[in-house]
Amino acid sequence: MSKEFEITREFEVDATPEEVWEAITDGTGGYLWPMEPPEPKVGGKAAFGSTVTAYDPPHHLTIRSEDVGFPVQSVNQLEHVIESRDGGRRAWVRYVHSGIFTDDWDNQYDGASKHTDFYLHTLREYLTHFAGRPVAFATLDGPGASTAADAFAAVGRALGLAEDTAQGARVAARGPAGQTFDAVVDYRNPYFLGLRTDGALIRFFGRNHWGAPVGISVHDFAPDADAKVNETAWQDWLNGVFSRSQSESQSESQSESRS
Template sequence: MSEGREFEIVREFEVDATPEQVWETVTGNPGAYLWPMEAPEPRLGGSGPFGSTVTAWDPPHRYTNLSDDVGMSVQSRNQLDYEIEPRDDGRRAWVRYVHSGIFVDDWENQYDGAGRHTDFYLHTLREYLTHFAPRPVAFSSAEGAAASATPDAIALVARELGVGESAGERVRVHGPGEFDAVLDYRTPEFIGLRTEHALVRIFGRGRWGAPVGISVHDFAPAADPKGTETAWQGWLDGVFGA
């Protein structure tokens, strides 16, 4: 293992949501676009997710957490920084997101994967803020078998789902049951589906040596996360084998 090398991933965007809505999602409802995690202690120096420390806390403008002991074989330092400013008299928000730290092994591959995942996660954040905020989320996830850890696995998933390559299209999805959706995100690695009540995120991680993953962010009042997880896991097992 090498001594490590610093990295920095910077993204900026505007969104049709108030700074307060962005802040509440990032700090209080991250399962709406990432996954459920421990809420940060609302003060400078407080505890943050996954053992991090809050190094900036200025609601609703600045939030940073830092961990110098990530506990991962490929990463030793991790920092997430959100800067939020009002636009259009506070009706919209500008966000600057910076993910930085130290990768200690397989730097190029880790940096590539982190950057591409960042784009998908931040797109999902905007989708939530635009279409579903401030609804609470019921989060589910499923993971494909080892056979899905190949670069072409996501293409097989797309064929089985019946979705194409053009984001913005309305599609009839052949998942665990059929349903209508908007193909809101599509790259060679990722598929995003938006229904009337949920965001379905599909991660083709084969180019980074990991299996296909699916997360479902369900905002329906009667959401059944366990049932959703079972259904999607069964679908994945049918595509790639348990």
């Protein structure tokens, strides 16, 4: 059954309105995924076949699509309202995601709402630590085993994080090829995990909670960053997490059956 939805968030950030505007129009790879910037006019074309319905830099941007391309959604609209704070040194942002979900409304809304909080947090991390820097973006999904109910907990364990490792902690995380790297846990809840290094934002998505595979996105700001290398390395790591999980589960089941 079709039903409208609206997700509204407001926040302040240590960035100028101009920096926020640059991020949401031409720097989306730094916190979301790379997209062509919208045409700078009302009625202009924007990403994924959407249309610009409000354009007033650096204060107001609205993009709307009535042909979303997903079977569970028919209308999608994103609005950003940006105001200056502290003499232009900071910005206040109001973000509204609205539209129509056509099926599985509660699950779709829950997923969209929780993803919104994580994406906007990553936007603030980008603006605070990496604004304006070129980015190599990579994204990938886990294998079918990563849709299991406890899959996201396995990701935390594979990174070497304790269950009580909280947001704000500094950690030596275990990454691809068994190598460790220093990071700050900049976001953590049962659904998402964010690690920030000196040169990258690494985001882990527990989409198994909504019936999809676990995902990873890497926003790498190092001068020599290679998106394909990152994608291959983290894909191998994620595949390894769940191949081990499957083997361990099978071994445990066999042990239990013999006892």
